[in-house]
Amino acid sequence: MTTASWLDLPADSLFGIHNLPYGVFTTPDDPRPRIGVAVGEQVLNVAAVANTVGVDPELTDLLDATTLNPLLGAGRPVWTQVRALLTEWLTDPAFRSAVEPELTPRQDVSLHLPFQVGDYVDFYASEHHAANLGRLFRPGSEPLTPNWKHLPIGYHGRSGTVVVSGTPVVRPQGQRKAPADAVPNFGPSRRLDIEAEVGFVVGAPTELGDSVPLDGFADHVFGVCLVNDWSARDIQAWEYVPLGPFLGKSFATSVSPWVVPLEALRQARVAPPARDVEPLPYLDDRDAKEPWGLDLSLEVRLNGTVVSRPPFAAMYWTAAQQLTHMTVNGASVRPGDLFASGTVSGPDRGTEGALIELTWNGERPVALPDGTTRSFLEDGDEVTITATAPGPDGSVIGFGEVSGRVLPARG
Amino acid sequence: MTTASWLDLPADSLFGIHNLPYGVFTTPDDPRPRIGVAVGEQVLNVAAVANTVGVDPELTDLLDATTLNPLLGAGRPVWTQVRALLTEWLTDPAFRSAVEPELTPRQDVSLHLPFQVGDYVDFYASEHHAANLGRLFRPGSEPLTPNWKHLPIGYHGRSGTVVVSGTPVVRPQGQRKAPADAVPNFGPSRRLDIEAEVGFVVGAPTELGDSVPLDGFADHVFGVCLVNDWSARDIQAWEYVPLGPFLGKSFATSVSPWVVPLEALRQARVAPPARDVEPLPYLDDRDAKEPWGLDLSLEVRLNGTVVSRPPFAAMYWTAAQQLTHMTVNGASVRPGDLFASGTVSGPDRGTEGALIELTWNGERPVALPDGTTRSFLEDGDEVTITATAPGPDGSVIGFGEVSGRVLPARG
Known part of the structure; x- marks a missing residue:
């Protein structure tokens, strides 16, 4: 693609013409949530432009919404059509007069949860993360459970506590039991952690009983966002046997406000790691x-x-395998379902996606420039996760950020 | 209460004047889903009566809906007010002319999923069930995990595959690995099971960061339904370590179409089993x-x-404890959240809520009158779960049923 925008974006813009991520925004003047597309330092009110230039009324209806869900449910052909329209508007100077009035500086808008979350599933797809957690949670056992290389392990999280970047995170309370304690005690988590993840937003639904084959991924997945799956390690360690993580995770999961369309990631596609166990x-x-x-x-x-630079290319299981596995039993998906990769951790020090790995359970705390160190998060700490991917013509695709600050536990 | 209905219901009606469960129905003449209340053998179109007799327009709006969610979100004082209205309409003969035209025989209506499910959480609150499953899934270990008597163990299930009673259940496919197998294989579950449970429907929401104390239960929980948490034991056994059940459960969870209001269960309240571990x-x-x-x-x-008569009174953890635990970390609840008790199994043979316990992993199959036996479910099998509770004045509160038939796996 050699498209250039009449917007005259800098070549290194993370929200260039090849990205065009979708979100939902409001402005101080107009508190009605509406769909926006980020381009350069601005946000485009897409429904307003659609109304001005006059497109297929069915498309306008999908875009004139308070969440992305109607657009998500419309499916791949419509997503392609909308992206082509956006590209045309932003590259053909004939549309400049219609588009320009509908651009608002990004710094002047508030961003909201871009879609109503259906089911939220969290996977566990980094071999390095799973092995690290195995060593830390189950010392003396094999780090990877016997099933790990046969199936992408995952579990359902709490969709009602998925929040948009910027939402403060109240330190959770709960039951904690150190190995030396005879009985559990109750109080604020002392081991509050993050999990840096990549999230996949489902668009086109399936019927109950059907499944999505590997090559159906792009028909059903609309785009990609960033996820911080906040984790209270002390609560999780005590509760998770035998039915998995629950309160150690359910207090908050933060997502970035921009959903990067799958089309923007064409240049980012790479082969996953070699499969050293033959997949079914x-x-x-x-x-x-x-x-x-x-x-x-x-x-x-x-x-x-x-504090860390996790490489997503090192993930053992791909999102396509995750979607196929998640539906192979006939479970249906809905527009707005979100599934996350699991913590992205690479093989090297400084590439871990969680503090428990990065600090090795507190044995090697992270030093901060103010002279303090961290094993886990303290009240007031702010965590921000960003990501980039290669785009066409040497461009870079940005994901924006998912950020959150820790508030003290409530008394 | 000595209320009697002008409907002249039989004293042993399971849907008598003291019950008045809520559902959503359509009729062949009118396919618009609307809220109904079961009374005797009939279903009352409550919004139609509200419009006819003229009640507070805000109440009418809550009742004139296609799901129970708006009513669920309105909270306890409104629930009490609506129940008082219903009771008045059905007992005061002055309302007979307004009410009678809005009654439809139950056999002539189709019942739908009564509420849009927010998050679905499944607990594990029967000591007998947890101990049985521990013996079967982890032979040689302590049947109960060390945390079991300290906290109500639970996990999130898939809300998008919660279906109403009567929806067929397609036999799931997935990875299965018998202990003797070196590697897993793929195919239809050979160990398809049920879990007879009781579900609690959340009404009034909470804010993120808040929690619901034990005595806040009735402020937040609207009512009770029946749940069949279909389970593929072979898929579950292979996948569930370390993050809990996933595809072994997510293919379908069936709920009864009637939500029995908490007020109807006043006479059913009993002390739970003695707490032999001191609760926090x-x-x-x-x-x-x-x-x-x-x-x-x-x-x-x-x-x-x-094949079984599970006693809910034997459950170790109450629904109030479950709601308190589920929110103690600050996780919010929404109208339409559903949490289920976990399999209801009593201490005696013939009171188990799952086939894996009832047949002890197939060692003692259940004999059916047609001369066949069952260890697990076969294609074409139909499972129906019903329940009753003591009501006032010797009446009995019925829950209707949750039923489903197994369809063969898709090729």
């Missing part, structure tokens, strides 16, 4: 023409300091 | 004036034959 046929992507490994580079900042 | 203060119900044990008697029918 429904999960076998070794001969896939278009593997769904994605070369996203994440950064985790703690109070402004970069 | 936030869960301590030993001195509660109004404990939330509930004396519900369940029956499980397989192809019409009663």
